[in-house]
Amino acid sequence: MPKDSEQLRATLLAYVETLRRAGRRSVRLRPGWRKGLPSLSIPQQEGVSESLSDARAPLPTAKAPFQEPTSEPASLPSSGSSEPTDQSESSRRLEALRQTTAGCRRCAHLAGFRSQVVFGVGNPHARLLFTGEAPGAEEDRQGEPFVGPAGKLLTRMIQAMGLQREDVYIANILKCRPDLPAGTPGNRKPTPEEMETCLPYLREQIAIIRPEVIVALGATALEGLTGLRKGISTLRGTFLDFQGTPLLPTFHPSYLLHKPDLRLKRQVWEDLLLVMERLNLPISERQRGYFLTKD
Ligand code: SF4
Structure with a gap:
């Protein structure tokens, strides 16, 4: 050849x-x-045909739950290749929306505080979309959601599902970091009003990407999306509906970091197993057993 x-x-x-x-x-x-x-x-x-008949063929599984991968994620070919039209159209619409949000000043107090708007990242054609509540300090600095310690844990959770971060889409309800008094360390939760003001952007992202499942990370994200205040412990593990798309709430990765409890990890993993089943992703026996205790 x-x-x-x-x-x-x-x-x-x-x-x-x-x-x-x-x-x-x-x-x-x-x-x-x-x-x-x-x-x-x-x-x-x-798999090179006009119809990928083995689209449900087993995907590579993670070597261990929520641990660093040993291989590099696959990447799209660089220059010289062409993407299917619908994917290019999604990319074009997302980019147009990203440019709109980049200059947004609907919340003057946030626009004056932020380093940059944190729009979202990932596959414009993703079947799975994760959303949190708002960017933190590290996300504000880097311009990408979920890049701090909680983001690294989210990446490992995605890899435990047999996927890569690039396969899914990751966003927040609020695109700007919630402001704090000068010199105050840490982050604050966005208010319901702030989330309501910014939510149309996430709605538009979802309308463009058309994911099959949305995962809401944490109680604040769930409240911002649905208005529900029942508590994440009550609602996690149950599929809700967000404008026709199945929405699964689960704990925020930062909660797992602050409360390193095996049973809590298992609960989150069971939620992700539900997502994998909904997406018809292959699940190995080993994956099913992650974080199971003997008692
Ligand atoms: S939080 Fe959203 S609505 Fe408010 S200024 Fe930022 S991008 Fe605009």
Whole structure:
């Protein structure tokens, strides 16, 4: 096989694998790709076809729950490749929305305090969307949600599900860090009014991405999305509805960090197992047993 063809084949396979891991079931091939495929002799079972028949094939599972991965996440091909039109359209609409929020000053007190707007990050076609309440100090500094200690734990939770952070979408209800008096350390919870003011942006993100499941991380995020104040301990593990999309509340990763209790981790993991079942993701026996105690 000519070297160029080998490179094209490898690029195609990497691209298809990335889409498959993100839950895509089909790809649109450009005419040039269609012409080139037969001569590349790509085995059908490797997934390069107009219909990814094995979209539900087992995804790689994490080596251990909530622990650092040993392999790098898959990445999309860089320049020279083209994404399917619908994905490009989602990306375009998300980027337009990101630019709108970047200049937003609806909450003057937050706009004056923030370093930058923290819009959201991830796959514009994600089947799974996580949302927290608001950016903290580290997120405000880096411009990305869930990058502090709680974010690192969230990443490990995603990896324990057999996914990568790039497969899902991660956002907050509030796009700006809640303000604090000068010199005050830490973060504060957003108020219901602040969340209500900013919620239309998250609604729009969800409308563009169209995830199959939303996970609300923590009581404040749940309240911001639904108005429910019953308590996360009561409502976690039960699918609710957010404008037609199943919404599962669970504990915020920062709560797990502050209360390192195995039973609490198991509860969160059971919630994530429910999400995996809803998304038809493969679940190994080992995954089912994470954090089970003997008593
Ligand atoms: S919190 Fe949301 S609505 Fe308020 S200024 Fe920031 S982006 Fe705008």
